[in-house]
Amino acid sequence: MPQQRRAQVTRRAIVIAAAEEFDRVGFDATPLSAILRRSGVTKGAFYFHFPSKDAVAAALVRFQAQVWAKIWQRWTSRGLDPLSTAVELVDEVVRILEHDVVVRAGARLAMRDQDTVARWEQLLTGLLRSSAENGLLRPEVDPVAATRVLYATLVGVRVLSASRAIGAAQQTGEIWRLILGGIATADWLRNNPSVPAAAPRPS
Amino acid sequence: MPQQRRAQVTRRAIVIAAAEEFDRVGFDATPLSAILRRSGVTKGAFYFHFPSKDAVAAALVRFQAQVWAKIWQRWTSRGLDPLSTAVELVDEVVRILEHDVVVRAGARLAMRDQDTVARWEQLLTGLLRSSAENGLLRPEVDPVAATRVLYATLVGVRVLSASRAIGAAQQTGEIWRLILGGIATADWLRNNPSVPAAAPRPS
Numbered sequence: 001m002p003q004q005r006r007a008q009v010t011r012r013a014i015v016i017a018a019a020e021e022f023d024r025v026g027f028d029a030t031p032l033s034a035i036l037r038r039s040g041v042t043k044g045a046f047y048f049h050f051p052s053k054d055a056v057a058a059a060l061v062r063f064q065a066q067v068w069a070k071i072w073q074r075w076t077s078r079g080l081d082p083l084s085t086a087v088e089l090v091d092e093v094v095r096i097l098e099h100d101v102v103v104r105a106g107a108r109l110a111m112r113d114q115d116t117v118a119r120w121e122q123l124l125t126g127l128l129r130s131s132a133e134n135g136l137l138r139p140e141v142d143p144v145a146a147t148r149v150l151y152a153t154l155v156g157v158r159v160l161s162a163s164r165a166i167g168a169a170q171q172t173g174e175i176w177r178l179i180l181g182g183i184a185t186a187d188w189l190r191n192n193p194s195v196p197a198a199a200p201r202p203s
Numbered sequence: 204m205p206q207q208r209r210a211q212v213t214r215r216a217i218v219i220a221a222a223e224e225f226d227r228v229g230f231d232a233t234p235l236s237a238i239l240r241r242s243g244v245t246k247g248a249f250y251f252h253f254p255s256k257d258a259v260a261a262a263l264v265r266f267q268a269q270v271w272a273k274i275w276q277r278w279t280s281r282g283l284d285p286l287s288t289a290v291e292l293v294d295e296v297v298r299i300l301e302h303d304v305v306v307r308a309g310a311r312l313a314m315r316d317q318d319t320v321a322r323w324e325q326l327l328t329g330l331l332r333s334s335a336e337n338g339l340l341r342p343e344v345d346p347v348a349a350t351r352v353l354y355a356t357l358v359g360v361r362v363l364s365a366s367r368a369i370g371a372a373q374q375t376g377e378i379w380r381l382i383l384g385g386i387a388t389a390d391w392l393r394n395n396p397s398v399p400a401a402a403p404r405p406s
Contacts, residue, residue, distance in 0.1 A: 114366040145377040148367075152374070153352060156359030163317040164351075171355070174348040182385030 011049045013039040015063075018056040019105035027057055027109060057109050064106030067096065072123070082130035083137070083188060087176055090124075090154065094172045097158065121151045128183075141183045150179055214252045216242040218266075221259040222308035230260055230312060260312050267309030270299065275326070285333040286340070286391060290379055293327075293357065297375045300361065324354045344386045353382055 017039035021030040032053050036043060050056050075089045097104050110116045128143035128150075137143060157171045164171070180189065220242030224233040235256050239246060253259050278292045300307050313319045331346035331353075340346060360374045367374070383392065 117363065117366050142377075146381060148369075148374060149356060149378050149381045152359030152363055152378075153356040154359065155362050156355030156357065159358050159362055160320065160355055163320050166351075171351060174345075175352050175355075178349060178352045178385050179381065182381050 007049075010041055010045055014041055014046060014049055014056060015059060016102060017041075018053070019060060019102040022057070022060070022105040022109065023101050027053075060102065060106035061110045062106075064103045064110055067103050068093070071096075081136060081188075082127045082134060083180075083184060084192060086124060086127040086131070087180070087192075089127075090176075091169070091172055094154070094157075094168050098161075098168045121147060124151055136185060136188045137183050138185055146179070146183050150175070153179070210252070213244055213248055217244055217249060217252055217259060218262060219305060220244075221256070222263055222305040225260070225263070225308040225312065226304050230256075263305065263309035264313045265309075267306045267313055270306050271296070274299075284339060284391075285330045285337060286383075286387060287395060289327060289330040289334070290383070292330075293379075294372070294375055297357070297360075297371050301364075301371045324350060327354055339388060339391045340386050341388055349382070349386050353378070356382070 014035065018030070018035045021034045021038060030053070032043075032046070035041075035053070035056070036046060039046075050059070071089065071092055075085050075092070078085070080088065097107060125144055125147040128137070128147045131137050132141065132143040137146070153175050154172075157168055157175070161168055184192075217238065221233070221238045224237045224241060233256070235246075235249070238244075238256070238259070239249060242249075253262070274292065274295055278288050278295070281288070283291065300310060328347055328350040331340070331350045334340050335344065335346040340349070356378050357375075360371055360378070364371055387395075
C-alpha cells in the first residue's frame with residue numbers, strides 16, 4: 001500500500017473507532033486508550049494524525065457539518081414546496097443519524113453547542129414560515145410555534161431512541177402524520193399522498 | 204431551636220443545596236465540597252444525615268416519586284375524562300419541573316433509569332388509550348403512536364429548555380394546541396374551551 005493511502009486508512013480507522021466509542025459512552029467517558037484499542041492504532045500513529053482526543057472530536061464535528069450542508073443544498077435546490085422540503089430533509093437527517101455512527105457521533109458533539117441547536121431550529125423555522133407564506137399551512141397555525149413543537153419532538157425522539165423498541169425512521173413517520181395532520185391545509189395533504197400524514201382524515 | 208428541629212433544618216439545607224448543584228452542572232460533575240459550600244453544612248454534619256452523595260441523590264429520587272404519586276392520585280380521582288386528565292396532569296408536571304428545583308433535580312436523576320422513562324410513557328399511553336375507547340380521539344388516531352409523539356415532545360422541550368427563551372409552560376400550551384388539534388374529536392375540542400387547543404379551526 002502506498003504510504004499516503006496507508007495514512008488515510010489509519011486516519012479513517014481512528015475516526016471510526018472514536019465515533020463508535022463516543023456514540024457508545026459519550027466523549028467525556030471515552031479515554032484515548034479505548035480509541036487506540038478499538039482502532040488497533042498505536043499511540044505514535046494516533047499522534048501523527050491528531051494532537052488530541054479533542055482534535056478527533058473537532059474532525060467529527062466538521063465532517064457532520066459537511067454532510068448536512070450537502071443534504072440541505074440538495075433538498076432546497078430541488079424545486080419542492082417548502083413544506084415538502086422540510087419533510088424530506090428531516091426524514092433524510094433522521095435516517096442518516098440512525099444508520100451512520102460517524103455522523104451521529106459528530107452531531108452529538110455538535111449539539112453540545114447551543115448555537116448549533118438554535119441554527120437547526122432556525123433552518124426549520126424558515127421552511128415553515130415560507131410554507132405559511134405560500135398558503136400551505138392552515139391560517140391559524142403559527143409557523144414559529146409549530147417548528148418549536150416539531151423540533152422538540154425530533155430532539156426527544158433522539159434522546160429516547162435508546163429506550164424505545166421502534167426505530168427513529170418509523171417514529172418520524174408518526175411525527176409527521178400527527179403534526180402535518182394538525183398544520184397543513186387539506187389541499188397540501190391531498191396533493192402529497194406519499195407523505196405519511198396524507199392518510200384520509202374524517203372532517 | 205430543639206435538637207430534632209435543627210437536624211431537620213440541616214437535612215433540608217443539604218437536600219436543597221445538592222438539588223441546586225445537580226441541577227446546575229449534573230450529578231457527576233458535583234463534588235461533595237460544592238454541596239457543603241452551598242449548604243453551609245460541615246462535613247461531619249453532612250455524614251450525620253447521609254452516608255454519601257449517592258444517598259442524597261436517592262433521597263431526591265424518592266421525594267420526586269412521592270410528588271408525582273400525589274399528583275397522579277389527585278388528577279385521576281377528579282372524575283375528568285381521560286384526555287382532560289392527561290392535559291391537566293402534564294401541565295402540572297411541567298409547571299412543577301419548571302419551578303421546583305428539588306423535584307427537577309430528583310426527576311433528572313430518576314430519568315437516568317430507563318424503567319422510569321418507560322413507566323411515565325405507559326401512564327400517558329393508558330390515558331390516551333382510554334381516551335380512544337371513550338371516543339374522545341378521532342377514529343384514525345393510534346393512541347400508542349400519539350403518546351409516543353407527545354412524550355418525545357415533552358422530553359425534547361425539557362432538553363431544549365436551557366437554550367430557549369420561552370418557558371416550558373408556554374411551550375406545553377403550544378404542544379397541546381398542535382397535538383390535541385390533530386388527535387381530539389371536534390366534540391371534545393368544543394367541550395373543552397379552556398384547553399389551548401380549543402381555538403376554532405377552519406375545516
